[in-house]
Amino acid sequence: MAGVSLFIDGEEAMLAFGARLAALTEGRGTLYLHGDLGAGKTTLSRGLIRALGHVGAVKSPTFTLVEPYEIGPLKVFHFDLYRLADPEELEYMGIRDYFEDDALCLIEWPQRGAGVLPKADLDITIAAQAGGRSLCLQPYGARGEAWCAALAKD
């Protein structure tokens, strides 16, 4: 399936788009977040995690590599792999335990974990454009395609 392209104008709209993804994913799946520093990967993650029901801060896990959230029955793992030197470090972290079928994984800088990370259901690439952000969404597999089909109708 062809991907979906969107223009998101401003931080509030980015948080709202995260909330839209929260509703679509229902807290399950793997999302890759591509984009330069400051693109808005953490902002999107924050909107998503809060919309799933997390109350409180959603900090960038730049130094911890991963921030886990338990939101009622939902398990969310928010990764920022910017500082990962070698994908093998993820093995030492026991990362496989995180990729259970009933968890949601949001992964910033997924290219740093290539070969060790599970495949994405949805690949999101964010770039600055005219004061806002362009988003390119590429689905992989039935789950991601269902989300994109819904987004294309919005």
Ligand SMILES: Nc1ncnc2c1ncn2[C@@H]1O[C@H](COP(=O)(O)OP(=O)(O)O)[C@@H](O)[C@H]1O
């Ligand atoms: N759609 C948007 N339009 C304009 N500014 C945005 C948008 N989304 C996020 N921002 C701003 O861009 C910055 C992105 O920071 P952050 O989310 O930490 O980026 P990243 O995690 O990609 O490094 C924040 O200052 C945020 O307010």
Ligand SMILES: [Mg+2]
């Ligand atoms: Mg970030």
